[in-house]
Amino acid sequence: EVQLLESGGGLVQPGGSLRLSCAASGFTFSSYAMSWVRQAPGKGLDWVSGISASGVNTYYADSVKGRFTIFRDKSKNTLYLEMNNLRAEDTAVYYCAKDRLIAATATVELDYWGQGTLVTVSS
């Protein structure tokens, strides 16, 4: 059974930093592209960042480019999102999600999602 378990969310001040983690199990983690998708309270889905199965290729939404870094550790079956210079508009539930296709260089479709972790940016 595929499981994605996010952690690391919390309350942080504007300008602060946070690292999110997503522990994956139930599939060959190193064979699938992964993404982070966020959802602000009462709002729609907003793709944040993606990483290829190999970890070589990374992609970012314009709104987070230069502030967020996605990376993965295949030895720990874990996906990460390093978030710096956080802003109030980054407040959201952050979901980790797995791509449907094996060995993809980028996200195509997301077939499994975690339960999400809440990030609140406020003073």
Place this chain on the structure above:
Amino acid sequence: SYDLTQPLSVSVSPGQTASITCSGHKLGDKYVCWYQQKPGQSPVLVIYEDNKRPSGIPERFSGSNSGNTATLTISGTQPMDEADYYCQAWDSGTVVFGGGTKLTVL
């Protein structure tokens, strides 16, 4: 940046057919997928590659994509189908979601 436009809301009576549209420039040239999200839950993939259903998704869910518009169709809509629905496409490594449509079954 690429934009996908969905209606804010769609209403349907139980047992009837619901259609939710997703519009974007030359969207028919891309693959579109659809997610269902119920309150307090994570999204669930219900259609991928325009018209394919993942295992476990009921046959009443179908999709199409042509020209500038993709459509999610739910035949014989059930009360349990009441949810938010999001279309999604991808291009050059980036992913785009539509704004979401709230489907009300009443």
